[in-house]
Amino acid sequence: LDDIPHTGVTVYADSTSMIPGIAISTLSAEKLSISIKKGVTQLYLKTNCKMLGLRPAPNVIGEIRGSVFPDEIILVGGHLDSWDIGQGAHDDGAGCMQSIEVLRLLISIGYQPQRTIRCVLFSNEENGLVGGKSYATISNEKKEFHLAAIEADAGGFTPRGFSFEADTSVLKSYYKQVSRWLPILESYGLYFEIGGSGADISPLKAQKGLLIGLRPDGQRYFDFHHTAGDTIENVHKRELELGAAAMASLVFLIDKYGLK
Amino acid sequence: LDDIPHTGVTVYADSTSMIPGIAISTLSAEKLSISIKKGVTQLYLKTNCKMLGLRPAPNVIGEIRGSVFPDEIILVGGHLDSWDIGQGAHDDGAGCMQSIEVLRLLISIGYQPQRTIRCVLFSNEENGLVGGKSYATISNEKKEFHLAAIEADAGGFTPRGFSFEADTSVLKSYYKQVSRWLPILESYGLYFEIGGSGADISPLKAQKGLLIGLRPDGQRYFDFHHTAGDTIENVHKRELELGAAAMASLVFLIDKYGLK
Numbered sequence: 001l002d003d004i005p006h007t008g009v010t011v012y013a014d015s016t017s018m019i020p021g022i023a024i025s026t027l028s029a030e031k032l033s034i035s036i037k038k039g040v041t042q043l044y045l046k047t048n049c050k051m052l053g054l055r056p057a058p059n060v061i062g063e064i065r066g067s068v069f070p071d072e073i074i075l076v077g078g079h080l081d082s083w084d085i086g087q088g089a090h091d092d093g094a095g096c097m098q099s100i101e102v103l104r105l106l107i108s109i110g111y112q113p114q115r116t117i118r119c120v121l122f123s124n125e126e127n128g129l130v131g132g133k134s135y136a137t138i139s140n141e142k143k144e145f146h147l148a149a150i151e152a153d154a155g156g157f158t159p160r161g162f163s164f165e166a167d168t169s170v171l172k173s174y175y176k177q178v179s180r181w182l183p184i185l186e187s188y189g190l191y192f193e194i195g196g197s198g199a200d201i202s203p204l205k206a207q208k209g210l211l212i213g214l215r216p217d218g219q220r221y222f223d224f225h226h227t228a229g230d231t232i233e234n235v236h237k238r239e240l241e242l243g244a245a246a247m248a249s250l251v252f253l254i255d256k257y258g259l260k
Numbered sequence: 261l262d263d264i265p266h267t268g269v270t271v272y273a274d275s276t277s278m279i280p281g282i283a284i285s286t287l288s289a290e291k292l293s294i295s296i297k298k299g300v301t302q303l304y305l306k307t308n309c310k311m312l313g314l315r316p317a318p319n320v321i322g323e324i325r326g327s328v329f330p331d332e333i334i335l336v337g338g339h340l341d342s343w344d345i346g347q348g349a350h351d352d353g354a355g356c357m358q359s360i361e362v363l364r365l366l367i368s369i370g371y372q373p374q375r376t377i378r379c380v381l382f383s384n385e386e387n388g389l390v391g392g393k394s395y396a397t398i399s400n401e402k403k404e405f406h407l408a409a410i411e412a413d414a415g416g417f418t419p420r421g422f423s424f425e426a427d428t429s430v431l432k433s434y435y436k437q438v439s440r441w442l443p444i445l446e447s448y449g450l451y452f453e454i455g456g457s458g459a460d461i462s463p464l465k466a467q468k469g470l471l472i473g474l475r476p477d478g479q480r481y482f483d484f485h486h487t488a489g490d491t492i493e494n495v496h497k498r499e500l501e502l503g504a505a506a507m508a509s510l511v512f513l514i515d516k517y518g519l520k
Contacts, residue, residue, distance in 0.1 A: 158418075158477050160449060189420060191449070217418050217477060219499045239479050 001026045004227045007083045009126065020047050057081070059131045063118035064103060066255075072115040074251055075149035076102045079125035079132075079200050086230035090221065093232070094156025094240055096121045098214070101244035102251055113255045115147060122200040125153070129199055136203035146209040148254050150247055151198020155224070156240040157216035161191035162250060167208045174210040174259050181253045190246055191215075210259060214247055261286045264487045267343045269386065280307050283486075314384075317341070319391045323378035324363060326515075332375040334511055335409035336362045339385035339392075339460050346490030350481065353492070354416025354500055356381045358474070361504035362511055373515045375407060382460040385413070389459055396463035406469040408514050410507050411458020415484070416500040417476035421451035422510060427468045434470040434519050441513045450506055451475075470519060472510070474503055 003025045010021035022045060024032070035041040060080065066072065078095020082088020099119045106117060123131035139146070150162075162185075166174050175194060182192050197211035205211060216239075224230040263285045270281035282305060284292070295301035320340065326332065338355020342348020359379045366377060382391035399406070410422075422445075426434050435454060442452050457471035465471060476499075484490040 158479050189451070219418050219502070220496060223496075236480060242479070 001030070002223070003027050004223075004229055005085075006222070006226045007085055008226045020045070020049075022047060054130065057123035057131070059123050059135055060121040061118065062100075062103065063116055064106065064113055066115040066117070067112050068114035070116050071145060072147040073118050073144060074113075074115050074254055075118050075120055075146050075201065075204075076152070076247055076251060077120035077122060077149070077198075077200060078152050079122040081124050081126050081131075082230070083126060083226045085228045086224070086226070087232060088230055089232040089235050090155040090157075090224050090230050091226065092125070092153045094235055094243070095152030095154075095214075098152045098156070098240065098244040098247055101241070102248045105244065105248040106252070111252070115255045117251060117255065120200075125200050129203070132200035133203050135200075136206075139204065140206070144207070146201075146204050146207050147259060148210045148212060148251075149197070149201040149204055150212040150214060150250065151201045152214040152243060152247060153198050153200070154214065154218065155216050155221040156235045156243060157218070157220060158239045159190060159214060159216050159243045159246040160218075161185075161193065161215045162246075163193050163195035163197060163213040163215050165195065165197045165205070165211045165213075167205060170208050170210075177257075177259050178210070178250075178254075181250075181257075184253070185246070185249060188246070188249075210254075212250070214243055216243055261290070262483070263287050264483075264489055265345075266482070266486045267345060268486045280305070280309070282307060314390065317383035317391070319383050319395055320381040321378060322360075322363065323376055324366065324373055326375040326377070327372050328374035330376050331405060332407040333378050333404060333409075334373075334375050334514055335378050335380055335406050335461065335464075336412070336507055336511060337380035337382060337409070337458075337460060338412050339382040341384050341386050341391075342490070343386060343486045345488045346484070346486070347492060348490055349492040349495050350415040350417075350484050350490050351486065352385070352413045354495055354503070355412030355414075355474075358412045358416070358500065358504040358507055361501070362508045365504065365508040366512070371512070375515045377511060377515065380460075385460050389463070392460035393463050395460075396466075399464065400466070404467070406461075406464050406467050407519060408470045408472060408511075409457070409461040409464055410472040410474060410510065411461045412474040412503060412507060413458050413460070414474065414478065415476050415481040416495045416503060417478070417480060418499045419450060419474060419476050419503045419506040420478075421445075421453065421475045422506075423453050423455035423457060423473040423475050425455065425457045425465070425471045425473075427465060430468050430470075437517075437519050438470070438510075438514075441510075441517075444513070445506070445509060448506070448509075470514075474507055476503055 005023040005025045007023045012018050076099040078092040078099050103119050197213040201211050265283040265285045267283045272278050336359040338352040338359050363379050384390040457473040461471050484494055
C-alpha cells in the first residue's frame with residue numbers, strides 16, 4: 001500500500017470487450033472505493049490514450065565472436081524501453097547495464113571465449129515484446145543456435161540465483177549439467193531452480209537452448225516497478241555489479257564446459 | 261568511498277600507547293592525504309572527548325514462560341544503544357524490533373512454547389558490551405541455561421541465513437540437529453553456516469547452549485553503519501519483517517523439537 005501509481009499492461013481475453021485501464025495508487029484506490037461506496041463521490045473518467053501504431057526501434061547488439069564454436073551463441077540481455085513515468089532504471093536499465101558489463105568483465109580479464117558471447121538490448125518489451133519476437137524471427141531465419149540465453153529483467157538488486165527453462169526434450173539434460181556448477185555459485189549465496197527465464201528471450205525457446213533468468217532479491221522491486229520512483233538513485237551500485245558478476249560467472253562456465 | 265564519516269570503536273593492544281581516533285569520510289581522507297603529501301596542507305587536530313565513566317542503563321527483558329521446560333531459555337535479542345550521529349535504526353533498532361516481533365508473532369498464532377522464549381534488548385553494546393556482559397554474569401549467578409540465543413545485529417535487510425557457534429564440546433551435535441531443519445528454511449532462501457553469532461550474546465557461550473546470528477543481506481549495511489544515515493527511512497519494512505519471521509521460525513523449531 002503506497003501513494004505511487006504503478007502502470008503496466010492490461011491484457012484481455014479474446015472473448016472480452018476491451019475497457020480502458022487507468023493506474024492510480026493503492027491508497028488512492030482504497031480512499032476512492034470508500035468514498036464511492038458511501039455515495040459521497042461519483043466518478044467520471046475520460047482518457048485519451050490510443051495506439052498510434054509501431055515505429056522503428058532497433059535492438060542493440062554487440063558480441064565477442066567465439067574462437068572455437070562461433071555458431072554456438074550465449075546471449076545476455078535486457079530491454080531498453082521503459083514505462084514513461086519513470087527512468088526505467090531497474091526495469092530494465094539495470095539488466096542492460098549488467099549485460100554490457102558481462103562482456104566488459106570477460107574482456108577485462110583477457111578471456112577469449114570459445115563460443116560467441118552476444119549482448120542484446122531488446123527494444124519494446126513492455127508494449128508487446130516486439131524486439132524479442134523480431135530478434136527470434138531473424139535469428140531463426142539465419143539458422144542461428146542460442147546454446148544459452150540469460151535475461152536480467154527483475155531489478156538491479158543483490159542476485160539470489162538463476163531460474164532455468166528449456167524445451168522439455170532438453171531441459172533435464174541441461175539442468176543436470178548446470179547443477180554440477182551449483183556448489184561453485186552456491187558459495188556466493190546463489191541458488192538454481194527450474195522456472196521462468198525472461199520475456200525477451202522466451203521466443204528463442206524453439207531453438208532448444210537453455211533459457212535462464214537472473215533472480216535478484218525481490219523485496220524492493222515492486223516499490224519501483226513501473227512507477228515514477230524507478231530512477232537511478234534507487235539502484236545500488238554494488239548490488240548491480242554483483243548481478244553482473246553472477247551472470248558473467250555462469251556465462252564463463254557455459255562457455256568453458258558447454259552444456260553436454 | 262563516500263562523503264559520510266563512519267564512527268566506531270578504536271581498540272588498542274595492551275602494549276600500545278593510546279592515541280585519539282577521529283572519523284572522517286573516506287573521500288575526505290583521500291583528499292586530505294593527497295593535500296598533506298603535496299605539502300599544501302598541515303593538519304592540527306584538537307579533540308575534547310573523554311570518558312566520563314559509566315551510568316546505569318538497564319537491559320530491557322520480556323519473556324513467555326515455557327509450559328514444559330521453563331528452565332530452558334531461548335533468547336532473541338539486539339542492542340538498544342547506538343552511535344550518537346544517527347538514529348541507530350539498522351544498528352540496532354532493527355534487531356530490537358525483530359526480537360520483540362518474534363514474541364508477538366508466536367503470541368499472535370496462539371503458540372504456547374514449551375521452553376521460555378525471552379527477548380532481551382541489551383544496553384551499551386557499542387561502548388564495551390556492558391549490557392551483554394552484565395546479563396551473562398547475572399544469568400550465571402542465577403544458574404540459568406540458555407539452550408539457544410539468536411542475535412539480530414547486522415542490519416534490517418532481507419535475511420539470508422543463520423550462523424551458528426557454541427562451545428566446541430557441543431557445537432557438532434547442535435549443528436547436526438539444526439541442519440535437519442535446513443530444507444524447511446532453505447526453501448525461503450536461507451542458508452546455515454558455522455561462524456560468529458552476536459556480540460551481546462557471546463558472553464553466554466560458557467553455558468554451552470547454541471549461539472546464533474541472523475545474517476541479512478550485507479550489501480547496504482556499511483552505507484549506514486555508524487553514520488548519520490542510519491535512520492528509519494533507510495529500513496525497508498518488508499525486509500525487516502522477513503528477518504523477524506526467519507528468527508521466529510527458528511525459535512519455533514528449537515522450541516518444538518529441542519536440540520538433542
